[in-house]
Amino acid sequence: VLYEAFQEGLRGRNVAGKVPSGLKRKSLRIVVTGGAGFVGSHLVDRLIARGDSVIVVDNFFTGRKENLMHHFGNPKFELIRHDVVEPILLEVDQIYHLACPASPVHYKFNPVKTIISFSFLFQFDIIFTNVVGTLNMLGLAKRVGARFLLTSTSEVYGDPLQHPQVETYWGNVNPIGVRSCYDEGKRTAETLTMDYHRSLGIEVRIARIFNTYGPRMCIDDGRVVSNFVAQALRKEPMTVYGDGKQTRSFQYVSDLVEGLIRLMEGDYVGPFNLGNPGEFTMLELAETIPKKLKVVVQEAIDPNAKIEFRPNTEDDPHKRKPDISKAKQLLGWEPTISLRKGLPLMVNDFRQRIFGSPKTIVV
Numbered sequence: 001v002l003y004e005a006f007q008e009g010l011r012g013r014n015v016a017g018k019v020p021s022g023l024k025r026k027s028l029r030i031v032v033t034g035g036a037g038f039v040g041s042h043l044v045d046r047l048i049a050r051g052d053s054v055i056v057v058d059n060f061f062t063g064r065k066e067n068l069m070h071h072f073g074n075p076k077f078e079l080i081r082h083d084v085v086e087p088i089l090l091e092v093d094q095i096y097h098l099a100c101p102a103s104p105v106h107y108k109f110n111p112v113k114t115i116i117s118f119s120f121l122f123q124f125d126i127i128f129t130n131v132v133g134t135l136n137m138l139g140l141a142k143r144v145g146a147r148f149l150l151t152s153t154s155e156v157y158g159d160p161l162q163h164p165q166v167e168t169y170w171g172n173v174n175p176i177g178v179r180s181c182y183d184e185g186k187r188t189a190e191t192l193t194m195d196y197h198r199s200l201g202i203e204v205r206i207a208r209i210f211n212t213y214g215p216r217m218c219i220d221d222g223r224v225v226s227n228f229v230a231q232a233l234r235k236e237p238m239t240v241y242g243d244g245k246q247t248r249s250f251q252y253v254s255d256l257v258e259g260l261i262r263l264m265e266g267d268y269v270g271p272f273n274l275g276n277p278g279e280f281t282m283l284e285l286a287e288t289i290p291k292k293l294k295v296v297v298q299e300a301i302d303p304n305a306k307i308e309f310r311p312n313t314e315d316d317p318h319k320r321k322p323d324i325s326k327a328k329q330l331l332g333w334e335p336t337i338s339l340r341k342g343l344p345l346m347v348n349d350f351r352q353r354i355f356g357s358p359k360t361i362v363v
């Protein structure tokens with residue numbers, strides 16, 4: 001108990017995890033794995049802004065240094081090129097474990113030979129990262145007594161038979177399908193996290209993240225929002241897979257970051273669904289995006305862009321929508337940015353990366 005109180009004191013919290021009233025919160029040292037990626041880099045911005053020291057561990061598989069360049073030179077920021085499947089020794093108070101390639105779809109568009117070799121490696125890498133990478137970060141948490149947060153995914157529900165999805169639902173995942181390296185990898189990561197918690201008393205948190213969008217998304221990773229925004233800006237047809245009636249719920253990245261921080265700082269292990277319950281079909285999305293972009297971009301965007309139907313990917317979930325009652329009740333969290341409000345916030349970033357245009361549009 002004394003050791004725990006000492007550790008908590010070092011972190012500037014009392015044993016209940018709260019900052020004692022009247023005292024300034026002590027700056028924490030936090031590692032963000034996958035911090036050079038889309039979500040991770042926004043999380044790093046928030047942690048640095050509130051005065052914490054952040055160490056990013058990333059192998060740049062899908063992440064980019066550009067996402068973090070604005071922190072270079074800040075003594076509270078460190079960037080380590082490292083693959084989490086290898087052990088690493090760090091001294092930290094908290095671990096946000098995000099490192100994982102999040103979009104396995106783009107390899108399917110490569111020529112056949114590349115598909116075979118690259119997709120095999122890619123799938124192997126995902127499962128390896130999820131299992132061995134998570135194990136290493138849990139080992140690190142155990143050694144230094146840090147709190148560990150896993151970014152799991154709505155994909156643990158697979159092609160759900162329950163709608164909307166509640167955390168108590170165990171899911172409907174094909175264990176041998178093309179998506180299973182990601183789905184089952186994350187499910188195993190959740191299992192490891194809970195086993196370290198139950199058997200070793202490690203402080204853990206689990207977030208199940210639903211589809212998220214915003215600036216710094218990879219432009220060509222095949223995810224639907226980045227595809228549609230890039231296609232609208234390039235004046236290309238919107239590629240809808242299947243009949244386009246499948247649904248997804250999209251949350252803006254700042255809402256997610258707020259949820260992750262509340263989860264880490266709160267008293268509950270989870271799992272917690274973090275997502276925006278607004279549900280859209282892919283056809284609705286293909287129609288909405290060009291119209292929304294037309295309003296903010298002053299140049300020729302066809303608001304009625306053509307829709308091009310393509311065959312759907314294997315095992316594509318038919319519907320997805322989070323039940324966020326648990327996060328609302330226990331974390332006091334809910335998204336604040338609707339899809340219609342959030343889409344224009346991506347425009348400047350995508351335009352600059354696609355066209356190199358310095359022109360900034362005020363949205």
Ligand code: NAD
Nearest residue numbers: 034036037038039059060061062063083084099100102212
């Ligand atoms: P991203 O691909 O932009 O970021 C992942 C980061 O992890 C990248 O910077 C990548 O280089 C790094 N990485 C991958 N493998 C690594 C390894 N072995 N060692 C070190 N670094 C490694 O993806 P994102 O959208 O920012 O996703 C972040 C996390 O959130 C992931 O764990 C993902 O599964 C989860 N998630 C994201 C979404 C979403 O819609 N964006 C939805 C559900 C879950």
Ligand code: UDP
Nearest residue numbers: 086087088089090135136137139140142143
């Ligand atoms: N590990 C790590 N950094 C640390 C502590 C552990 O990367 O600071 C790795 C360690 O190499 C091992 C994994 O985490 O592969 C699990 O560690 P744990 O101590 O739980 O298991 P053990 O090493 O006893 O099998």
Ligand code: UDP
Nearest residue numbers: 222223224225227239240241246282313316
């Ligand atoms: N999708 C689409 N057109 C695209 C890219 C994706 O219609 O250009 C569909 C895809 O088939 C899926 C949905 O959009 O039904 C969401 O795909 P994404 O890869 O963004 O996320 P996930 O499938 O992981 O939820």
